[in-house]
Amino acid sequence: MSSPKTPSIMSNVEPDVGFVALPKLSKTLLLVILSIAEFLDTFSNSALFSAIPPICEDLNISNSNSVWIQSGYQLTFAALLLMSGRLSDLYNPKWVFVAGGILLGLFSLGAGLVRSEIPLLLFRALMGVGAALTVPSALHIIVHMLPDPKAQSNAVAIFTASGGIGNIFGLLIGAVFVSFASWPWIFFFIAIMALVESALVLVLCHNVKRPKTSTFDHMKRLQRLDVVGVAFFTASLILFIFAVTSGSISGWGTAGVIAPLVISVALMLAFLFYETRIPTDIAVIPPKTWTYTNIIIMLSMATLPYMWWGSVQSLFSWYWQEVFGYSPITTAVHFLPIGLSAIPSAALADKLQTKVRVKWILAVGNVLATAGSIFLPFGSTRARFWPVIFPGLVIGSFGISMVFTTSNVAIFTNTPPEAAGVIAAMFNSALQLGCAAGIAITTSIQTSIGVENGDPNSFSGRADGFWFLVAVTALVGAVGLVLMKDVRQQAVKESDEVPMTVPEGFSIEKEVE
Numbered sequence: 001m002s003s004p005k006t007p008s009i010m011s012n013v014e015p016d017v018g019f020v021a022l023p024k025l026s027k028t029l030l031l032v033i034l035s036i037a038e039f040l041d042t043f044s045n046s047a048l049f050s051a052i053p054p055i056c057e058d059l060n061i062s063n064s065n066s067v068w069i070q071s072g073y074q075l076t077f078a079a080l081l082l083m084s085g086r087l088s089d090l091y092n093p094k095w096v097f098v099a100g101g102i103l104l105g106l107f108s109l110g111a112g113l114v115r116s117e118i119p120l121l122l123f124r125a126l127m128g129v130g131a132a133l134t135v136p137s138a139l140h141i142i143v144h145m146l147p148d149p150k151a152q153s154n155a156v157a158i159f160t161a162s163g164g165i166g167n168i169f170g171l172l173i174g175a176v177f178v179s180f181a182s183w184p185w186i187f188f189f190i191a192i193m194a195l196v197e198s199a200l201v202l203v204l205c206h207n208v209k210r211p212k213t214s215t216f217d218h219m220k221r222l223q224r225l226d227v228v229g230v231a232f233f234t235a236s237l238i239l240f241i242f243a244v245t246s247g248s249i250s251g252w253g254t255a256g257v258i259a260p261l262v263i264s265v266a267l268m269l270a271f272l273f274y275e276t277r278i279p280t281d282i283a284v285i286p287p288k289t290w291t292y293t294n295i296i297i298m299l300s301m302a303t304l305p306y307m308w309w310g311s312v313q314s315l316f317s318w319y320w321q322e323v324f325g326y327s328p329i330t331t332a333v334h335f336l337p338i339g340l341s342a343i344p345s346a347a348l349a350d351k352l353q354t355k356v357r358v359k360w361i362l363a364v365g366n367v368l369a370t371a372g373s374i375f376l377p378f379g380s381t382r383a384r385f386w387p388v389i390f391p392g393l394v395i396g397s398f399g400i401s402m403v404f405t406t407s408n409v410a411i412f413t414n415t416p417p418e419a420a421g422v423i424a425a426m427f428n429s430a431l432q433l434g435c436a437a438g439i440a441i442t443t444s445i446q447t448s449i450g451v452e453n454g455d456p457n458s459f460s461g462r463a464d465g466f467w468f469l470v471a472v473t474a475l476v477g478a479v480g481l482v483l484m485k486d487v488r489q490q491a492v493k494e495s496d497e498v499p500m501t502v503p504e505g506f507s508i509e510k511e512v513e
Contacts, residue, residue: 026204027145027146029200029204030141030145030201030204030205031142031145031146031155031158031159033197033200033201033204034097034138034141034142034159034197034201035138035158035159035162036162036193036197037097037100037101037131037134037135037138037197038135038138038159038160038162038163038166039162039163039165039166039169039193040104040131040134040166040190040193040194040197041077041131041135041163041166042163042164042166042167042170042306043166043167043169043170043173043190044073044108044127044131044170044190045070045073045074045167045170045310045435046166046167046168046170046171046174046313047170047171047173047174047177047186047189047190048069048070048170048174048186049170049171049174049313049314049317049331050171050174050175050178050317050328050331050332051174051177051178051183051186052066052069052070053321054178054182054183055069055120055183058115058183059115059116059117059120060117061117061120064249064250065117065121067245067248067249067443068121068124068245069120069121069124070439071241071245071436071440072121072124072125072128073124073125073127073128073131074128074241074432074435074436075125075128075237075238075241075242075245075436076125076126076127076128076129076132076238077128077129077131077132077432078128078132078237078241078428078429078432078433078436079132079234079235079237079238079241080128080129080132080133080234081132081135081136081424081425081426081428081429081432082230082233082234082284082285082422082425082426082429083132083225083230083234083425084096084100084132084133084135084136084137084421084425085136085140085421085422085423085424085425085426086224086225086226086230086284086421086422086425087133087137087225087421088136088137088140088420088421088424089140089418089419089420089421089422090221090224090225091221093137093140093141093144093421094137094141094201094202094205096133096136096137097133097134097137097138097141097198097201097205098198098201098202099133100130100131100132100133100134100137100198101130101133101134101194101195101197101198101201102130102194102195102198103126103129103130103133104127104130104131104133104134104190104191104194105130105190105191105192105193105194105195105198106130106191107123107126107127107129107130108123108127108187108188108190108191108194109187109188109191110123110126111123111124111127111184111187112184112185112186112187112188112191113184127190130194134194134197135424135425135428136420136421136422136424136425136428137421138159139156139159139412139420139421139424140420140421140424141205142155142156142159143156143412143417143420144417144420149413150354152412153350153353153354153409154350156408156409156412157346157347157349157350157405157408157409159408160346160404160405160408160409161342161343161346161347161405163404164339164342164343164346164401164404165339165343167309167338167339167342168335168336168338168339168340168342169339171313171331171332171335171339172329172332172333172336173186173189174186174328174332175327175328175329175331175332176329177189178328179327179328179329223282224281224282225284226275226278226282226283226284228274229271229274229275229278229283229284229285230284232267232268232270232271232274233267233268233271233284233285235264235267236264236265236267236268236271237264237429237433239260239261239263239264239267240260240261240264240433240436241432241433241436242260243257243258243260243261243264244261244436244437244440244441245436245440246260247261247440247444248439248440248441248443248444248447252444275287284422285422285426289415289419289422292414292415293413293414293485294358294410294411294414294484294485295411295414295415297479297480297483297484298407298410298411298427299411299426299427299430300430300476300479300480301362301403301406301407301476301480302404302407302408302411302427302428302430302431302434303430303431303433303434303437303476304366304369304400304403304404304434304472304473304476305400305401305403305404305431305434306431306432306434306435306438307434307435307437307438307439307469307472308369308373308396308397308400308438308469308473309338309397309400309435310435310438310439311438311439311442311465311469312338312376312393312396312466312469313335313338314439314442314443315442315446315462315465315466316331316334316335316379316389316462317331317335319457319459319462320334322457323457323459324382334385334389335393337390337393337394337397338393338397339397340394341393341394341395341397341398341401342397342398342400342401342404343401344398345397345398345399345401345402345405346401346402346404346405348402349361349365349401349402349405349406349409350405350409352406353406353409353410357486358406358410358484359480359481359484359485359486361402361406362402362403362406362407362477362480362481362484363477363480363481364399364402365399365400365401365402365403365406365477366399366403366473366474366476366477366478366480366481367399367477368395368396368398368399368400368402369395369396369399369400369403369473369477370399370470370473370474370477371395371396371399372391372392372393372394372395372396372397372398372399372400373392373396373466373469373470373473374392374470375388375389375391375392375395375396376388376389376392376393376396376466376469377462377463377464377466377467377470378463379392380459380463400473407427408427411423411427438469438472441465441468442462442465442466442468442469443465445461445464445465445468446461446462446464446465447461448461449461449464
């Protein structure tokens with residue numbers, strides 16, 4: 001049965017000569033530099049798996065508080081993505097990106113220099129603020145820089161793959177720094193990369209300039225930031241991540257967990273209601289957003305990749321180091337199958353989208369991720385690494401990477417370019433929420449089973465955590481298979497000319513010094 005044509009988000013809009021006329025080499029360089037934003041996001045989490053034990057020892061951070069080294073970043077990153085996306089859509093995305101990179105660099109430098117618990121956790125949270133400004137703005141620039149659907153799909157796939165590369169390089173480089181230098185060098189490395197990427201984008205990226213506007217126009221644009229709606233959304237995410245993180249530490253039945261969780265849900269419902277009561281052109285996520293083809297399914301799929309990678313690395317890394325006695329580098333090497341299988345999977349998923357319906361690519365990815373996850377609960381001994389853990393990591397990561405790449409590319413297919421920043425923010429918020437919830441729940445399962453058995457080093461709690469991943473991956477995959485509309489991306493010849501647009505009132509010109 002033939003599928004209806006799915007138009008690109010760039011179809012039937014005004015052409016932009018500025019970005020389209022860029023030399024191919026300039027576009028390629030800019031794509032690589034912008035992809036560093038996604039690389040650093042995953043790198044800054046995975047690099048710390050090896051560093052958390054020495055950080056806690058040096059700064060006297062308790063085991064329960066150590067979770068905030070990761071969660072503090074996720075909290076601010078996820079919470080501020082929507083505001084970042086809106087800023088990128090309404091203002092100059094170049095300057096949003098540059099500002100974010102500079103903030104990330106400076107706060108990372110601060111995190112590497114401090115030597116006490118509270119300042120480190122504060123700088124770690126502030127790093128999430130800077131990173132939140134870079135990812136939606138980078139995707140906004142990429143979507144507008146490459147209007148051709150085929151080139152755009154390839155570019156978003158490369159951007160997505162850089163996250164997988166950052167994840168595995170984070171494990172390796174973090175382990176090297178911890179073993180041969182010291183943990184602050186992880187933060188110094190992030191600072192250097194962030195400041196360099198900001199400088200390069202400043203030089204290479206076209207400047208998006210606005211014509212002179214009246215005070216009324218400025219006020220209209222400020223209204224379109226939807227500060228009230230964004231405040232509801234941001235507060236809801238902050239409380240949700242705080243609740244699920246606290247639940248893994250102090251137990252899910254405490255008032256400190258239940259209250260913020262209930263308030264978080266109430267604020268999200270208030271946000272959704274508020275968005276229906278204000279003009280569509282002002283709402284940051286207008287009700288029509290939820291009518292875009294398969295967007296709810298894509299956002300549901302987006303909760304899986306970081307949940308899977310983060311939970312697997314969290315459950316195995318401590319066990320391998322504390323029970324098996326592996327060094328940080330040995331532990332990182334044992335995680336290599338995750339990254340080495342994710343990269344070719346991303347490339348394959350990108351190619352398949354011009355030939356196979358998205359629904360079936362996602363179905364295959366979820367089946368592989370579920371199948372790979374089934375191996376992991378049985379990986380309790382060193383002898384089981386090659387026959388059990390290795391195939392589980394390869395198959396599972398290959399499948400979840402297919403889900404990641406396909407959903408990331410597909411979510412932009414039926415959404416307008418002027419909403420690229422907000423759509424990117426929604427997608428990345430789902431990634432971070434999945435990661436935070438997944439790690440919190442699997443950690444809670446592992447801890448409760450360990451307490452029940454009287455042996456915190458037992459693998460049984462971790463095995464149950466892996467069974468949770470199996471269940472979630474299978475459930476989301478099954479729901480997606482049933483509810484997703486069966487459409488297929490259409491291949492576009494490289495010679496086809498597809499116009500594009502920029503936010504209302506913008507023109508894109510070569511920056512004049």
